[in-house]
Structures are given as structure tokens and as C-alpha cells.
Amino acid sequence: MNIYEQIVAEICSAKHIVITSHKSPDGDSVGSSLGLLRFIEKLGRSAMVCHPDAAPDFLEWVGLAPIWLMTDQPEEVTAAFEKADLIFSLDYNATDRIGSDMQALLEAATCKKVMIDHHLHPQDFATLMVSETSSSSTAQLITELVVQSGNEAMLDEHIGTPLYLGILTDTGSFRFPAVQPRTHELLAKLLAAGVQHHLIHEVLNDNNTASRLRLQGYAMSEKLEILEDYHVALIPLTKEELAKYNYQKGDTDSLANLALSIKGMKVAVMLAERDGIVKMSFRSKGDENPVNTLAADHFSGGGHANAAGGMSNSSVEETLVKIKKVIPDYFEKE
Structure with missing residues (x-):
């Protein structure tokens, strides 16, 4: 019995399943959570998706109603954890990634836990663990769960749409190095199952508000700073x-990716500045320009080699000074 068959066996024997993912939800955390939920339901079981906070509005089209939020429904989420006999941890590799309130609930739970994730250096807190750092996304791993557990025939548009969303967004529309032949093989299975890929691209890319475009225009025209010697673009x-x-x-x-698209840029x-801290997105090109170590070493962050996140408790101006100071330690001057 492979790991995916073991996970399905646990699903089929569980009565109270909880699906969790990290704070500040993105396409992969939402897509993998909903894809797994819909697969579990097709197996004849029920589950409750519990996230720390709300997903961005532009993901509402995929159907966010089944997701319970710790910020909005703490009593219901707490009750779900206390009742759970199986908890899924999706798209995060350490318990502190789900916020202190949910972290306490997860660590207090004595039931079986399943981690499915693709980030480096997983914490050892799960009973069963699928940690594939070579995978493009957690949504790809959920697709593998369906396929490699012998349930590929269950794939349909309902299950496949959020999984396609997760793979699409976490690969930067299939541009990142993590996209492998297997990624496209699984995408082909999702399309064969009825996923309308062109509609997903449209709803993601053609939903800008006027204020968002004005903000992006202002950021690129007035705030963009380029460190020519290091081919690094900064937007504070x-x-x-x-x-x-x-x-x-x-x-x-999308701003970090937009800055990275400038000819000659290697890092963006x-x-x-939000919620009292400076939140940071790091993007880069090539194996020789990893940004996750910079994020981890100086900005309480981490992630993938070419896509990472971080934060700073200093002001934007002070954080910018710090970035400029440490950049020479990580990237070669040309």
C-alpha cells in the first residue's frame, strides 16, 4: 500500500475530518483545500475546511463558502478541531504557519494528522507525511493523491477546477522551474476530466478593479527602484x-512578478506595509539566484528558491535600507 492509498484508507475510516492551510491564503492553499474536500465528499465522507483568515476576493469564483475562518467563526473552528479524528495540513510545513490560535488547536489535537506539502524543511508533527519539494504545488500533490490511490475515475470538473487553480497560480502560469513533465501529465488528466482551463485563466486575469490597476501603475512608475549592479528591483x-x-x-x-519581468532583472x-508589519514577496530567476535563504536569514521568512515570503517589524524605509545592505551578500555584482 503506497502513501496515497494509506491516506485514502484513513479518510474512509474517519468520521470527523478537518482540512487546514496557512495564513494569508493563496491559489494553492485554497485550491488544494477545496480539491481535497470535494474528493473526500466523492468518497462518501464529509470534511470541514478551516483556514486562519480569508482568501482574496479574486478567488471567490472558485467557491469559498465551505471554508470556515478562525477570524470569523472561532467557536465553530475550535469545536471542529476538538471533535476531529483526522486533520489535514495542506501547503505548510510548520505549525506556526497557521497562526497562533489555530496552532494551539492543532498541537493540542491527539488525532492522526496528515501533512501534504511541497516546501523545504518540514517540521515533524504529522502521522503521515507527503513532503515533495520537487512538486510544483500542493494542488499537484492532491491530484497525485486522487490518481495514485486508484481513484482517478473520480476526477471531474468539480474536483479538478480548484486543483488546476492551485497548480496554475503556484507555478506562475507554468513558468517556474518546479514545473516538470509530471506536472503536465497531471494537468492533462484534469483537462480530460472536464476542467475548463481557458475559463480559469479568464476569471483570474480579467478581474482587475480600477483601483488595483491604479495602485500597480503608481507602484511601477513612482516607487520602483532598480539596483543596476545587482539586477535587483525593489517596490516599497x-x-x-x-x-x-x-x-x-x-x-x-502580482507586483513582484511584474518587476521581475523587466529585462535584465534577476531578483524582485x-x-x-499592512496590519502593523511590512510584508515582503521575493521573486527570482535561475538556480543561481535563490531568495528563500535571504528571506529566512533576515526577514523571518522562507519558501522556494525562486519564490519566497518574509516580514519585518521595522518601517518600510528601515526595511528597505536593510535589504540594500544585505543584497551584496547574496547576489553577485556585475
């Missing part, structure tokens, strides 16, 4: 600037 945004353009969750998500960093 203060809370006042975000407020001026009516910032909504998700509005800055976006800084946004």
Missing part, C-alpha cells in the same frame, strides 16, 4: 500609499 509601499488606492487583499500579489522584492 507604505500603508498610506495602499490606503490612497483603496487597497484590497491581493492587489499587490515587493514590500507592503
